[in-house]
Amino acid sequence: MNAPTVTRRPLPVALAGTPLAQEVAGLDLCVHCGFCLNACPTYLALEDENDSPRGRLVLMRALAEGTVALDDTGVGTHLDRCLGCRGCETACPSGVPYGALLEATRATVAGVRPLPWQARAILGVFGRRPLLRSLLAVLRVLRSSGIASLLSRLPGRLGQANAMLASTAPALPPRRGTATRAPEASARESVALLTGCVMHGLFGHVHDATRRVLVTNGYTLSDASGQQCCGALHAHAGDRDGARTLARANIAAFEQSGATFIAANAAGCGAMCKSYDHLLSDDAAWAARARAFSGAVRDTSELLAAAGPVAGGPLALTVTADNPCHQQHAQRLVREPALVLAAIPGLDVRALEDADQCCGSAGIYNLIEPDVAARVLAPKLVAIVATGAAFVVSGNPGCHMQIGAGLARARRVQRVVHPIELLDASYGRRD
């Protein structure tokens, strides 16, 4: 595959004042070396340079310089197909801020090329808490009644959506009771849990486990009421105003909690909250508050790593860990999630080939671009099955549902679990 021909034109950009114009310096860092190509799931799946990081950066430059119209559908297709996984960022030796460039480009394009109606409908629901909570309540009924599992056998998007929903049912027996600080744990800071939207509605058992393991490791819990969706779906889709509105609501909610740290147990939400400082950097009323907020956000694995974590009781399970992109690429966390699993005696952790590759979930991507998402997922499923592990570990709800649905629709028996669920189950063995 040949590298694209790059025509350098003088900056400043033609689209002064747009989000892309504000980020355009990042484009200059790209030296077109191509080291990112094999880290890009869409390039590997589609074998088109325009669907690679290097190719998309060339397209972004063309948009920024005005040599291609913002509403060019061909360019839009290649940008839409990007997962936003940021695997290219960790592979890039030049420090190209790809994620920020992608979000800025999508926000700029969204001004002239409306999002597909499906995306607008989903983002509209996620931006309205009462509506979202009602929808999630209905989804819980579909899940607990077994209807979702039944409908997951249907072909197409309906079957896929129901398989995703069915995969959110707890895979481990519930652990009852309240946790207390382990005798060997020191008293630590106060923490408020980022409850989020899908995590709150469909992964309440993971939130319960998170609260217990934090207490076991010496943290005290604070309540941050009034939280909203983190806004990641909106920011990644180009709805920057929607993301900002949600960010301000969350900052206000956590300020009143008085907590030292904000704990995120969903990698995508944690990465988004850590970027509120960037999202609101040009908002004079909120910039300092956003910086303080982002500085306090921690992935739960970071808090646990700082505390040890406390070792659990024996748990004789075979697992393989898939690293969520927004944990390893966006937050650069690899050691901390590994420490969580290492605190579980007896756990048989099997290496997963290409664990650093995206699974194709990417927020609402697998609902908007189902064909590409399925092609990206296919090698991941093969690698998971090859490990022979009974459980796949993932610390992100989108990845959980994408992989869980893929396994179920391939008639595989493996289940997906959150690493904190495993640690919590292990703590249950030491009580």
Ligand code: SF4
């Ligand atoms: S690795 Fe970085 S510098 Fe090289 S082509 Fe990719 S984005 Fe550009």
Ligand code: SF4
């Ligand atoms: S974010 Fe992921 S899908 Fe998009 S260009 Fe980078 S590696 Fe490829």
